[in-house]
Amino acid sequence: MTVRAADRQRSGWVFGIGAYGMWGLFPAFFPLLKPAGAVEILAHRIVWSAAFLAIVVVLVRRVADLRAITARTWGLLAIASALISANWAIYVYAVNNGHVVDAALGYFINPLVTVLLGLLVFRERLAGAQWVALAVAVGGVVVLTWQLGAPPYIGLGLALSFALYGAVKKVVPVDPRVSVGVEAGLATPFALGYLVFLQHDGTGTFLGSGAGHSVLLIVAGVLTALPLLLFAAAAQRLALVTMGLLFYLTPVMQLSWGIAVGGEPMPPARWVGFGLIWVALAIFTADSVLRSRARRNVRRDVHGGALDQPATAPDDRGGTS
Numbered sequence: 001m002t003v004r005a006a007d008r009q010r011s012g013w014v015f016g017i018g019a020y021g022m023w024g025l026f027p028a029f030f031p032l033l034k035p036a037g038a039v040e041i042l043a044h045r046i047v048w049s050a051a052f053l054a055i056v057v058v059l060v061r062r063v064a065d066l067r068a069i070t071a072r073t074w075g076l077l078a079i080a081s082a083l084i085s086a087n088w089a090i091y092v093y094a095v096n097n098g099h100v101v102d103a104a105l106g107y108f109i110n111p112l113v114t115v116l117l118g119l120l121v122f123r124e125r126l127a128g129a130q131w132v133a134l135a136v137a138v139g140g141v142v143v144l145t146w147q148l149g150a151p152p153y154i155g156l157g158l159a160l161s162f163a164l165y166g167a168v169k170k171v172v173p174v175d176p177r178v179s180v181g182v183e184a185g186l187a188t189p190f191a192l193g194y195l196v197f198l199q200h201d202g203t204g205t206f207l208g209s210g211a212g213h214s215v216l217l218i219v220a221g222v223l224t225a226l227p228l229l230l231f232a233a234a235a236q237r238l239a240l241v242t243m244g245l246l247f248y249l250t251p252v253m254q255l256s257w258g259i260a261v262g263g264e265p266m267p268p269a270r271w272v273g274f275g276l277i278w279v280a281l282a283i284f285t286a287d288s289v290l291r292s293r294a295r296r297n298v299r300r301d302v303h304g305g306a307l308d309q310p311a312t313a314p315d316d317r318g319g320t321s
Helices: 003-024 026-033 038-059 071-096 100-120 128-148 153-169 176-201 211-237 240-247 249-260 268-303
Strands: none
Touching: 003 026, 003 211, 003 240, 003 249, 026 071, 026 211, 026 249, 038 071, 038 176, 038 211, 071 100, 071 153, 071 176, 100 128, 100 153, 100 240, 100 249, 100 268, 128 268, 176 211, 211 240, 240 249, 240 268
């Protein structure tokens, strides 16, 4: 590996850890936004992230990309906007209502739901180990359903909304900085309308809970967009398998916060359910690493040298709330 490639990989690790670490710390941040409710917080995340990303798009000189977006792509971006907004809303509700562990479950099972969508929607083929991982994961969800007395709606809602979002983004041929900005921009009129209604109704908190609260709501938008930008930078520099492994940093931090700080209950059956999910992830991750090494060995044989392939293009499918 050349010195330049090594520097790019090191910076990729910094960007990746920064992105996933910020997402992992969100359970500590969103409770600071009370007394704002989940929907009001969602609206501010949309409005202020759209404003922040608009500035970014101008600074990186990508405004011309907007004119190149086709009608079909606009439609796909509208669907992506609805899905990511739903994901954000579920996540904020979970964090601010004592369900951080359930949110962590959603992001633990998200890669497996993505694999399932690949099988059902994109007709991708699964290897034997991947089938085993999915079967074990389903067993974990069954145990959690039995323990809760109902399906884990928050975890499943987060996993499904983000997996569907990733499936849509898989076919969107737009720079991630532009696409995420467009997604926030498409939702902004609805978010602004809701915020105006709240202020007119006297139930909004932006102007009536002090300057510090107003600043935190604005910062929520910036913190929504910034990890996505860090992720895009990391994806340009690191192998996809590395990005996949880093992904688990977020739910591990969320789970730790929910148990250690939030004091959320973890009865034995819940540990069993999570344990099955972790076994499924271990099988899936080991299979992915082995396949990546095999492909790298083939490329080494063909090109006569070791290769460390980064992701081919920046992508925001591995992001979270």
